[in-house]
Amino acid sequence: MHATEKTLVLKVGRFREADCWLKLLTPTRGVFNAFAFGGSRSRRRFVGCLDPLSHVLFTIGTNKSGTYTVLEEGSLLHNFPGLRADPAKTGLAVNCSKFIEAVEIDPSDAKPAYELLLETLHMLEEGGGSSDFVPWLFRAKLAFELGFRPDFLTCGVCGESVAFRSGYQFGVEKGHVACHTCLSGGKPLEGLARPISTGVLRALHWIQHSQPADWAKVVMDSEVRRQSSQFVELFVAYHLGLSWDNGMYKKV
Numbered sequence: 714m715h716a717t718e719k720t721l722v723l724k725v726g727r728f729r730e731a732d733c734w735l736k737l738l739t740p741t742r743g744v745f746n747a748f749a750f751g752g753s754r755s756r757r758r759f760v761g762c763l764d765p766l767s768h769v770l771f772t773i774g775t776n777k778s779g780t781y782t783v784l785e786e787g788s789l790l791h792n793f794p795g796l797r798a799d800p801a802k803t804g805l806a807v808n809c810s811k812f813i814e815a816v817e818i819d820p821s822d823a824k825p826a827y828e829l830l831l832e833t834l835h836m837l838e839e840g841g842g843s844s845d846f847v848p849w850l851f852r853a854k855l856a857f858e859l860g861f862r863p864d865f866l867t868c869g870v871c872g873e874s875v876a877f878r879s880g881y882q883f884g885v886e887k888g889h890v891a892c893h894t895c896l897s898g899g900k901p902l903e904g905l906a907r908p909i910s911t912g913v914l915r916a917l918h919w920i921q922h923s924q925p926a927d928w929a930k931v932v933m934d935s936e937v938r939r940q941s942s943q944f945v946e947l948f949v950a951y952h953l954g955l956s957w958d959n960g961m962y963k964k965v
């Protein structure tokens with residue numbers, strides 16, 4: 714069985730003299746490993762395809778007994794030269810790709826994860842994106858794309874729209890907002906809850922509906938940014954079980 718599929722290369726390793734293994738992400742398979750036998754020697758079958766963060770059309774098959782995945786050939790779609798030339802942007806791209814790996818994307822979640830990473834790479838390539846925003850916006854957006862989609866602008870208890878008032882809390886476990894009226898009615902939120910400002914709720918709503926291209930020109934009040942990113946880390950740790958620690962994602 715052969716299939717040709719658009720693929721993002723997450724990682725490349727070499728073994729023996731000329732063989733490579735790759736960690737890949739595609740819109741149908743999610744994250745998986747494959748071998749490119751003779752890959753580092755072949756000038757013809759894999760020209761420019763065996764680098765991390767490349768976008769490649771690979772012909773994918775299996776070995777004879779079907780036990781592992783083999784790449785037969787590839788044609789490079791984009792290798793993001795602008796991103797590669799800038800160490801800061803490369804760092805941001807690697808941070809996003811490590812997060813995808815840590816989440817262990819399975820086939821049912823593969824399409825949004827693939828599209829999100831691809832769009833993020835294009836945004837970085839076109840000169841956008843800063844370290845103040847990209848890593849945590851990416852984590853937030855991926856969590857939302859994987860189906861954790863709170864309604865940040867409506868009280869989950871009474872259904873009132875969020876207004877410019879204070880006293881809101883967010884219940885992380887159930888994933889909903891509770892307003893001052895509902896909270897003062899003597900019904901506290903169950904489980905992990907955090908006070909949250911209207912500005913942060915609006916920022917989270919914006920992130921949920923944003924595209925990576927929008928992140929290039931985002932402006933946020935520094936306090937809203939700080940609180941929103943803290944919220945995202947808490948949300949991601951709770952729902953995806955991951956936190957960023959010392960240059961890698963750890964299961965929490």
Ligand SMILES: [Zn+2]
Pocket residue numbers: 868869870871872873891892893894895896
């Ligand atoms: Zn309410």
